[in-house]
Amino acid sequence: MNRQNDTRNKVLDVACRLFYSQGFNGTSVRDIAHSANVNVSLIHYYFKSKQGLFESLAVNYFEPYLEILEQEAVSEFQQDVESLLKKILHYKQTHYQLSCLVYRELSLNTVFAREMLVTYIAKENHLFNMILFNKRSKVEVTFREKLCLLQLKGLLNAPFMMPHECKDPFITEASIDHFVEVYSELMMEQKTVQYLSANS
Amino acid sequence: MNRQNDTRNKVLDVACRLFYSQGFNGTSVRDIAHSANVNVSLIHYYFKSKQGLFESLAVNYFEPYLEILEQEAVSEFQQDVESLLKKILHYKQTHYQLSCLVYRELSLNTVFAREMLVTYIAKENHLFNMILFNKRSKVEVTFREKLCLLQLKGLLNAPFMMPHECKDPFITEASIDHFVEVYSELMMEQKTVQYLSANS
Numbered sequence: 001m002n003r004q005n006d007t008r009n010k011v012l013d014v015a016c017r018l019f020y021s022q023g024f025n026g027t028s029v030r031d032i033a034h035s036a037n038v039n040v041s042l043i044h045y046y047f048k049s050k051q052g053l054f055e056s057l058a059v060n061y062f063e064p065y066l067e068i069l070e071q072e073a074v075s076e077f078q079q080d081v082e083s084l085l086k087k088i089l090h091y092k093q094t095h096y097q098l099s100c101l102v103y104r105e106l107s108l109n110t111v112f113a114r115e116m117l118v119t120y121i122a123k124e125n126h127l128f129n130m131i132l133f134n135k136r137s138k139v140e141v142t143f144r145e146k147l148c149l150l151q152l153k154g155l156l157n158a159p160f161m162m163p164h165e166c167k168d169p170f171i172t173e174a175s176i177d178h179f180v181e182v183y184s185e186l187m188m189e190q191k192t193v194q195y196l197s198a199n200s
Numbered sequence: 201m202n203r204q205n206d207t208r209n210k211v212l213d214v215a216c217r218l219f220y221s222q223g224f225n226g227t228s229v230r231d232i233a234h235s236a237n238v239n240v241s242l243i244h245y246y247f248k249s250k251q252g253l254f255e256s257l258a259v260n261y262f263e264p265y266l267e268i269l270e271q272e273a274v275s276e277f278q279q280d281v282e283s284l285l286k287k288i289l290h291y292k293q294t295h296y297q298l299s300c301l302v303y304r305e306l307s308l309n310t311v312f313a314r315e316m317l318v319t320y321i322a323k324e325n326h327l328f329n330m331i332l333f334n335k336r337s338k339v340e341v342t343f344r345e346k347l348c349l350l351q352l353k354g355l356l357n358a359p360f361m362m363p364h365e366c367k368d369p370f371i372t373e374a375s376i377d378h379f380v381e382v383y384s385e386l387m388m389e390q391k392t393v394q395y396l397s398a399n400s
Contacts, residue, residue, distance in 0.1 A: 021309075023308055023309075023310070025225055100307070103307070103361075103362075104304075104307040104308065106362070106364055107300070107303070107304040107307055107361060107362070107363065107364075108223055108304065110223070113364070114364075117364075118364060121364060121365070125365075143382065144382060144386070146366075147382055147383055147386055148386055150358050150359065150362065150365055150366065151355055151358060151383075151386055151387065153358065153362065153365070154354040154355050154357065154358025154361070154362070155351050155354050155355065157354065157358075157361075157362070158350050158351060158353065158354025158357075159350060161303075161307060161354070161357075161361045161362075162303075162306070162307070162350065162353065162354070162357070162361075163307065163309065164306055164307075164309065164313070164314075164317075164318060164321060165321070165325075165350055165353070166346070166350065182343065182344060182347055183347055183351075186344070186347055186348055186351055187351070
């Protein structure tokens, strides 16, 4: 069982790295099998298809990320916004290639992106609307609040949606901590964030 | 001459629309020729290849955009940051599909993106660094300023890098003005922007 999981995770790691560097379309299941040193049929057995592989990667990205937001949304004692932002940024940065991959695929507006990722994005927005504006339904959210959340997400995702701007960062535990520190400090200087902080 | 230009522009318009809705890879020169009601060989004559078509679109996007920044950078009498942000947002929103396309292609990190678009991005950063921090060379820019600019660009590009968040907006002159008004107002409430405003 453990050995199976090891192989599965190894394939996912390799797939993430190749999708990141060569693109989803530029990578074949054969490339992945070769780099992971496993048989192509084994990948088909575990993941069905290349899309199945990407789906598993997306689940791996979104489940723990939404968990962070969920904990904040249901908690009676709300943490300050700064610690929430730091947790999110730390999570995204420790999964740098995966974060870049997911947002790149979302921008493509493919059937796959619409059907699968949009469900996660809807859940993310719902949780953010609860945490930030105390709104439980989509119709209650005003145009202004919608743009406000868009800006917050723009700030949180900028390093991963514009990887060409800070390319191939050499990621160590220390460099992640430094990045999160400076980036979240700059974010907290944003009045929108402070306004959200006062309202939450 | 005018008729040639008309045909050329019509092909570019159709290409932009199809690349936006079907993706660059999902669109063939044949699709474009068919939708624009012109001969395939005419497209090859004007643009050489599908990539040539995209290059013309990128030039159409970046040249007027960088012009806005250039005017600000060389002007002795600097405008306030708010009017600059409004000009940029208005420009991006009136070229909605083109803006989405360019940032999507940039996130793909293809050879084409690296070779062509990165030159424009470097120029954009250089102009922003001049306008915001009064820095003329890349080495003078601090890590903090680099992240600051990344956040500003994250705010300016969020609607176009996350088109799934505000999808298929029905764009009219009035709706663009309203969007620019609310969005830039929210941006101006950001302290980073105000800090930049005070320093410029």
